[in-house]
Amino acid sequence: MGKGTRRVAIVGAGMVGSACAYSMINQSICDEIMIIDRTYDKAVAQALDLSHCMEFASTRTKVSAGTLEECGDMDVVILTAGRNPQGMESRLELLEESKKITGDIVNRIMAGGFDGVFVVAANPVDIITYLVREVSGLPRSRVIGTGTSIDSSRLKTLLSDVFSIDPRSVQGYALGEHGDSQFVAWSHVTIGGKPILQILSEHKERFKEVDLEAIERRTKDAGWEIFTRKGNTQFGIGNALAYITRSILNDEHKIIAVSAILDGEYGQRDLCIGVPAIVGKGGIQEVLELNLAEEEERKFLKSCSVIKENIAKLVETA
Known part of the structure; x- marks a missing residue:
């Protein structure tokens, strides 16, 4: 990886997979994409549709259709396959069906000799990422879920509206489960390098309407709002997948709130959860341990318990 042809396979040609491919083409992230x-x-x-973008793109990306068995020489395989929630189903209610789909997909990919990095977006992403690692047998560094990367991006967008700044000037993370038990680590949110809690404290009158809980x-x-209005999310998560993949292929060492398998970090083991990590060549190079405030620590442990409970369901039905 990092030399020669950069190859990426995207499993799932639906809204998310297509948005991811489109993002990668427009950002010239890789040389070949297999759908x-x-x-x-x-x-x-x-x-075919994606290949017709090349006249208007800055570089040419070869796009083709393929099969799971042809993933052996891919650098990255992106897993988006799965169904959307129906009605008011939560992401966790997709677990049993996602387990069957993902298990079959990963077994067939590994049988073809794949030895790259998995990037997972299928929901419930934290549990499915853990499953991919268990089924594939790959080192934990080479199995990454999108985790709270998209949630952290949504947080920055919301704050950019409140403070009238570019979202890229905001630093901070949503942590934990990509689901109902996630939370914002406000003690680590900064705007232009200045802690948001300090800004609010120093400018109480100016920002008196700011409601951090809201x-x-x-x-x-945010994801549910989009889903209930149009039936799916695609562009944000598609770009998040492209962003993670670019950091892997280009060895960028970006710090991203991904779903990472913990092995002692934050005092946790044998679970996958959204935390900031350095992403580069070969996948996750290091999980960053934030010093969380007491209430944030409580929320993190609660989120861990939700994920562990659902990982246990995987074992029970294995």
Whole structure:
């Protein structure tokens, strides 16, 4: 990886997989993209449609349709396959069906000799990422979930509106489960390098209408708002996948709030959860341990317990 042709396979030619491929093409992230779907004709159609972007892109990306068994020489395999929630189903209610789909996909990919990095977006992403590691047998560094990367981006966007600044001037993370038990680590949110809690304290009158609890709630619920209005999310998560993949292929060492398998960090083991990590060549190079405030620590432990409970369900039904 990092030399020669950079190859990426995207499993799932639906909204998320297509948005991811489109983002990677427009950002010139890799040299080849292979689209895989259970309906081969759909994969072919998406590959053709995406290949027609090349006249207008800055560089050429070869796009083709393929099969799971052809992933052996891929640097990164992105897993988006799965169904959307129905009605008011939570992400966790997708677990049993996602388990069956993901297990079959990963077994077939590994049988083809894959030895790269998995990037997972299928929900519930924390538990499915853990499953991918268990089924694949790859080192934990080479199995990454999108985790709270998209939630952290939503947080920055919300704060950029409140403070009238570019979201890229905001630093901070939503942590924990990519789901109902996630939370914002306000003690580590900064704007232009200055802690947001200090800003609010020093400018109480100017920012008296700022409600951090409401912002945290909107961050958590943003995906559901989009889903209930149009039936899916695609562009934000598609770009998050592209962003993570770019950091892997280019060895960028970006710090991203991904779903990482912990082995002692934060005092936790044998679970996968959204935390900041350095992402580069070979996947996760280091999990960063934040010094959380007491209330944040409580919320983190609660989120861990939710994820562990659902990981246990995987074992029970294995």
